[in-house]
Amino acid sequence: MRALTLVADRKLELADLPAPAPPGPGEVQVRVKAVALNHLDLWGFRGMAFAKRTLPLVVGAEAAGEIAAVGPDAGVFKAGDPVVMYGALTCGTCKACREGRDNLCENVGGIMGFHLDGFARELVNMPARLTIPVPPGVAMRDAACAPIAFGTVQHMLFDNAKLEPGETVLVHAGGSGIGTVAIKMAKAIGCTVITTVGDDAKAEKAKALGADHVINYRTDRFEGAVRKLTGRKGVDVVFEHVGAETFNGSLLCLKRGGRLVTCGSTSGPTTTINLMQLFQQQYRIIGSFGASMRNIRESLAKMAGGMLPVIDTEVALADFERGLARLESRQVFGKIIVHF
Ligand SMILES: [Zn+2]
Secondary structure (H helix, E strand, O other): OEEEEEEEOOEEEEEEOOOOOOOOOOEEEEEEEEEEOOHHHHHHHHOOOOOOOOOOEEOOOEEEEEEEEEOOOOOOOOOOOEEEEOOEOOOOOOHHHHOOOHHHOOOOOOEEOOOEOOOOEOEEEEEHHHEEEOOOOOOHHHHOOHHHHHHHHHHHHHHHOOOOOOOEEEEOOOOOHHHHHHHHHHHHOOOEEEEEEOOHHHHHHHHHHOOOEEEEOOOOOHHHHHHHHOOOOOEEEEEEOOOOOOHHHHHHHEEEEEEEEEOOOOOOOOOOOOHHHHHHOOOEEEEOOOOOHHHHHHHHHHHHOOOOOOEEEEEEHHHHHHHHHHHHOOOOOOEEEEEO
């Protein structure tokens, strides 16, 4: 079977791997149809000194496919069912797993496509407990964005930041995969959305998605613009994933008691913060990583209800690297999908 493998830092190879054995007890075999790219793929592609992994590694962290075969005791799945897969190999038995806090699993085996072989291959065996049915009417390319892009944002905005209807939220990088999702999810519950983008073409697209105010961070200091737009009050929630370049500005955008939720640091991992400001303004800073199985089901339900991901580009498996280059260049608005 075809599989896309990372053989060295920044070196991908299309390999011909043996097909997996028939699915064992509690497992299903999935025929992968679409893989969605995330910043995580870029981190993996560039190489990460601290990540424990063995190369070659099958890439792809977020995907959708169809059930090809069902092992014994694998629940209700049957051949042909559309599914998505959870992106980390959790244990299923620890306290966090039992309570449905899958992304806090105490014995997690690693992230697929990053520490462990991922989904950019024709067939993959998965534990049925980490496989989620896709509701009727949701296309493969859209479903492929549920486990990470939609799931992460669902978890950040609603489980962690506890975003409420009527609140104001600043979404950084409104043209990114998760930024586009955050705009849609926040607007869908009646929030006021302020977003940042790096050029005027993206500003138009962000407006079209429903953003109430769009700031071009290259021509305007976003901290000042947000304070002006909110009558100096600040926003209730900041959706962070840019990191070093924006973190302190993001804190300045919060109203007293505001919440900052972050899932990334694409511009760099380290910053200093003013602790006086932190406690006097009673900010809440919340780290968020991944999603629970429930978040992915909620995401798929939103897709079935008509909230679809913004797709920037669709490429064939052989062009995976071209997709990564597009992601790295930041010349992207929405998600990049790789088809099999
Ligand atoms: Zn666990």
